[in-house]
Amino acid sequence: xxxxxxxxxxxxxxxxxxxxxxxxxxxxxxxxxxxxxxxxxxxxxxxxxxxxxxxxxxxxxxxxxxxxxxxxxxxxxxxxxxxxxxxxxxxxxxxxxxxxxxxxxxxxxxxxxxxxxxxxxxx
Amino acid sequence: xxxxxxxxxxxxxxxxxxxxxxxxxxxxxxxxxxxxxxxxxxxxxxxxxxxxxxxxxxxxxxxxxxxxxxxxxxxxxxxxxxxxxxxxxxxxxxxxxxxxxxxxxxxx
Numbered sequence: 001x002x003x004x005x006x007x008x009x010x011x012x013x014x015x016x017x018x019x020x021x022x023x024x025x026x027x028x029x030x031x032x033x034x035x036x037x038x039x040x041x042x043x044x045x046x047x048x049x050x051x052x053x054x055x056x057x058x059x060x061x062x063x064x065x066x067x068x069x070x071x072x073x074x075x076x077x078x079x080x081x082x083x084x085x086x087x088x089x090x091x092x093x094x095x096x097x098x099x100x101x102x103x104x105x106x107x108x109x110x111x112x113x114x115x116x117x118x119x120x121x122x123x
Numbered sequence: 124x125x126x127x128x129x130x131x132x133x134x135x136x137x138x139x140x141x142x143x144x145x146x147x148x149x150x151x152x153x154x155x156x157x158x159x160x161x162x163x164x165x166x167x168x169x170x171x172x173x174x175x176x177x178x179x180x181x182x183x184x185x186x187x188x189x190x191x192x193x194x195x196x197x198x199x200x201x202x203x204x205x206x207x208x209x210x211x212x213x214x215x216x217x218x219x220x221x222x223x224x225x226x227x228x229x230x231x
Binding site for chain 2: 035037044045046047050059060061062095100107108109110111113114115116
């Protein structure tokens with residue numbers, strides 16, 4: 001079945017880095033755009049970043065530009081999120097999500113979600 | 124950036140009642156690129172509606188999306204026990220993509 005499984009979360013000190021991974025299965029990963037979305041404890045959803053099916057186009061939430069980098073390895077069916085200079089306000093559950101559309105550079109909503117990986121930034 | 128404001132923040136209703144959730148954008152959402160998601164505690168969000176009014180796969184027809192431009196609505200015609208959850212709207216027509224703050228539908 002179609003599945004996304006995130007990993008790489010944990011407790012990290014402020015200022016440190018962390019890389020999250022999202023392993024995809026059950027669909028043709030290389031043809032779909034992919035997103036990261038986060039949710040701070042008790043808060044709503046916050047879109048983080050999106051990457052096109054081929055990795056050539058990336059967009060970020062404005063506050064995260066320059067600290068977070070989205071990437072993908074289509075040979076490994078895996079999505080990544082490199083997070084640098086982490087702050088307490090980055091504490092959240094991070095979900096990866098598959099875009100509904102395939103094969104172009106537009107976005108159509110997120111139809112498959114992973115359960116998320118928890119990142120806690122604390123000294 | 125398009126800001127989405129959802130109202131009300133909480134809706135207290137009984138099973139069988141009709142729920143009407145609003146999502147208002149600070150500027151027009153291009154091509155009605157608006158989606159609705161449902162999230163239950165401890166679970167990932169689930170796509171309900173895309174393109175403002177199209178059902179995602181497997182979504183029952185008691186969920187209906189409508190609207191265009193800056194005003195969108197999600198209507199649940201008759202609430203089932205499993206529908207009590209938090210609902211988010213999201214626009215994906217322009218970057219940055221943005222979510223509304225959510226509406227919690229709770230049992231009265």
